[in-house]
């Protein structure tokens with residue numbers, strides 16, 4: 441595994457501050473998770489010694505998940521352009537916009553910062569199980585990763601932020617591989633700042649929209665209190681390939697115009713507590729929730745400002761209480777959690793107020809019933825619908841004890857919704873995801889953990 445560079449980035453859960461975080465006047469509490477997306481990059485090895493001018497990207501846990509790119513420096517400072525290559529004449533092009541955009545942005549930044557002829561490379565992506573609910577199979581008893589036996593399009597995502605973790609670890613792996621450590625190092629603050637800014641730019645470009653970016657922030661920095669960057673920073677970026685794109689990207693990424701605020705110390709997990717994520721199977725999903733909430737807010741400024749201000753106060757109090765319990769360093773038990781319980785209940789009431797007023801099912805009645813049932817389990821502190829809310833997930837804070845975990849699991853496994861609901865949405869099975877919070881963001885990995893996955897990455901056919 442010599443010449444290999446490997447990193448991983450965590451998934452996320454937005455415990456508090458959904459919708460508010462879209463506006464710089466408010467903040468959000470985001471927890472990184474212990475489910476990670478790993479990226480390993482190495483020189484392309486060929487038996488014949490032929491050198492290919494290609495970057496090959498593979499996601500070997502999925503069927504037919506390989507993307508090959510040719511690359512060239514464009515004229516007029518437009519940066520690096522990539523062309524996806526077909527595996528054979530008759531095969532169709534299966535594009536992966538997140539990989540393609542991260543590749544263009546990373547190569548453009550690399551060549552602008554440290555001009556060089558980009559050497560061919562092979563990149564492997566490996567995701568921890570919890571990102572997808574498809575049952576995987578282990579290729580061997582020692583493998584940390586599973587084969588999902590489906591294509592990426594058929595994989596069922598659990599909403600942990602796979603594209604943000606992917607873009608962040610892909611970008612970090614590329615920059616670490618092609619740049620000398622005095623130009624980029626994930627182990628120092630400046631390296632993380634560059635990684636954050638470049639990953640935000642690439643992720644927004646791939647998504648075709650500028651979101652709050654909390655998912656990229658937690659992929660880079662781990663759990664934190666997050667205040668977003670001004671959206672105008674990215675909405676004014678030119679298209680890749682257009683004149684001076686490379687210089688503009690470099691000065692955007694390295695410049696001091698970023699106003700993101702990351703407070704790591706303000707979000708902590710007390711000793712003796714943990715988070716659990718639950719995936720809810722449901723018959724329908726509500727598209728455009730963000731659009732609808734923001735449209736309602738614009739038309740009902742006064743009502744919305746009141747709810748937003750109360751939620752912000754509650755969210756800050758929640759962060760303060762978690763941090764204050766954590767900083768004692770003492771084991772926290774049920775008797776220490778009365779204030780936390782109260783804060784969860786108050787925040788949920790405000791979210792329901794927002795939900796009813798905007799007519800957007802952020803915490804719909806089906807989720808209220810489920811969260812109430814979870815909150816009644818002895819040892820559970822509270823739960824909320826994370827992020828944008830809706831029908832498909834909940835996050836629960838509980839005492840980190842086997843018996844609490846088992847009792848919660850029993851309630852969830854048996855969960856079914858009886859009776860009619862106004863919106864005709866039935867939530868089905870509720871599953872616990874094998875994840876918990878993790879404070880650590882992007883980190884280097886030992887490439888030997890991928891050995892059995894990337895041995896097949898050798899391009900021995902050429």
Ligand SMILES: Nc1ncnc2c1ncn2[C@@H]1O[C@H](COP(=O)(O)OP(=O)(O)O)[C@@H](O)[C@H]1O
Nearest residue numbers: 499536537538565567597599600601602603604
């Ligand atoms: N393991 C993976 N390998 C390659 N691409 C991936 C992988 N996981 C996610 N992606 C990319 O990210 C996209 C999913 O992103 P998105 O819809 O934003 O979901 P999420 O909410 O999980 O970020 C996929 O369509 C694919 O392009």
Ligand SMILES: C[C@@](O)(CCOP(=O)(O)OP(=O)(O)O)CC(=O)O
Nearest residue numbers: 458459461651652653826827828829
């Ligand atoms: C509404 C939001 O503030 C939070 C959405 O959080 P989710 O965790 O629900 O997001 P997805 O992973 O994109 O589904 C929008 C934002 O901050 O961009």
